[in-house]
Amino acid sequence: xxxMTQSPSSLSASIGDRVTITCRASQNIRNYLNWYHQKPxxxxxxxxxxxxxxxxGVPSRFSGSGSGTDFTLTISGLQPEDFATYYCQxxxxxxxxxxxxxxxxxx
Amino acid sequence: xAQLVESGGGLVQPxxxxxxxxxxFGFTFKTYDMGWVRLAPGKGLEWVSHIHFSGRDTYHADSxxxxxxxxxxxxxSSLFLQMNSLRDEDTAIYYCAKARLGSTxxxxxxxxxxxxTVSS
Numbered sequence: 383x384x385x386m387t388q389s390p391s392s393l394s395a396s397i398g399d400r401v402t403i404t405c406r407a408s409q410n411i412r413n414y415l416n417w418y419h420q421k422p423x424x425x426x427x428x429x430x431x432x433x434x435x436x437x438x439g440v441p442s443r444f445s446g447s448g449s450g451t452d453f454t455l456t457i458s459g460l461q462p463e464d465f466a467t468y469y470c471q472x473x474x475x476x477x478x479x480x481x482x483x484x485x486x487x488x489x
Numbered sequence: 490x491a492q493l494v495e496s497g498g499g500l501v502q503p504x505x506x507x508x509x510x511x512x513x514f515g516f517t518f519k520t521y522d523m524g525w526v527r528l529a530p531g532k533g534l535e536w537v538s539h540i541h542f543s544g545r546d547t548y549h550a551d552s553x554x555x556x557x558x559x560x561x562x563x564x565x566s567s568l569f570l571q572m573n574s575l576r577d578e579d580t581a582i583y584y585c586a587k588a589r590l591g592s593t594x595x596x597x598x599x600x601x602x603x604x605x606t607v608s609s
Contacts (some may be wrong), residue, residue, distance in 0.1 A: 388577035425599035483533040
């Protein structure tokens with residue numbers, strides 16, 4: 383199985399800040415990397431697919447980069463609705479795996 | 490717009506069985522892969538199962554392999570998860586999710602989830 387790690391596990395930031403979350407895969411997954419966030423009591427939401435493509439309807443302050451084993455999600459100008467848990471997900475092989483999550487909290 | 494509605498969750502004793510259902514609306518169900526993902530209390534998202542749009546191929550996480558079976562009825566736009574030999578650690582909210590495109594494995598629409606509690 384492909385193992386996914388994320389850092390940091392939690393992060394405190396203020397409205398307007400720029401934050402970066404990193405995700406690492408245990409083997410080369412090319413660009414088969416997706417990002418989601420999830421708010422308490424809500425379903426997950428797809429933010430970025432194929433490492434860097436913004437999902438329709440997602441604000442442009444979200445961006446993704448990387449390929450191979452190392453990936454980043456950047457949020458430029460945090461808004462109140464962005465405080466949530468963020469997950470990366472590999473879809474390189476049919477046995478999908480998620481990262482452990484990064485909890486983004488208000489400072 | 491796509492909509493997914495899960496049902497079938499509830500309280501079950503260890504060793505018991507449940508069958509989850511997911512009704513799909515607003516898209517051509519038979520042309521999209523589908524999956525199940527769960528969120529256990531205090532844990533992160535865990536992928537459970539995935540099925541090809543035709544039903545031809547299915548995939549299950551090691552943690553549920555041999556106990557859970559994903560299936561679909563394209564004529565009824567419905568997805569299922571048969572869960573047998575349930576364990577305490579299967580307690581979670583179970584979400585059904587739609588593949589973004591045909592056979593991709595990123596999920597763009599999710600249901601609101603159904604809670605499964607395994608406890609004696």
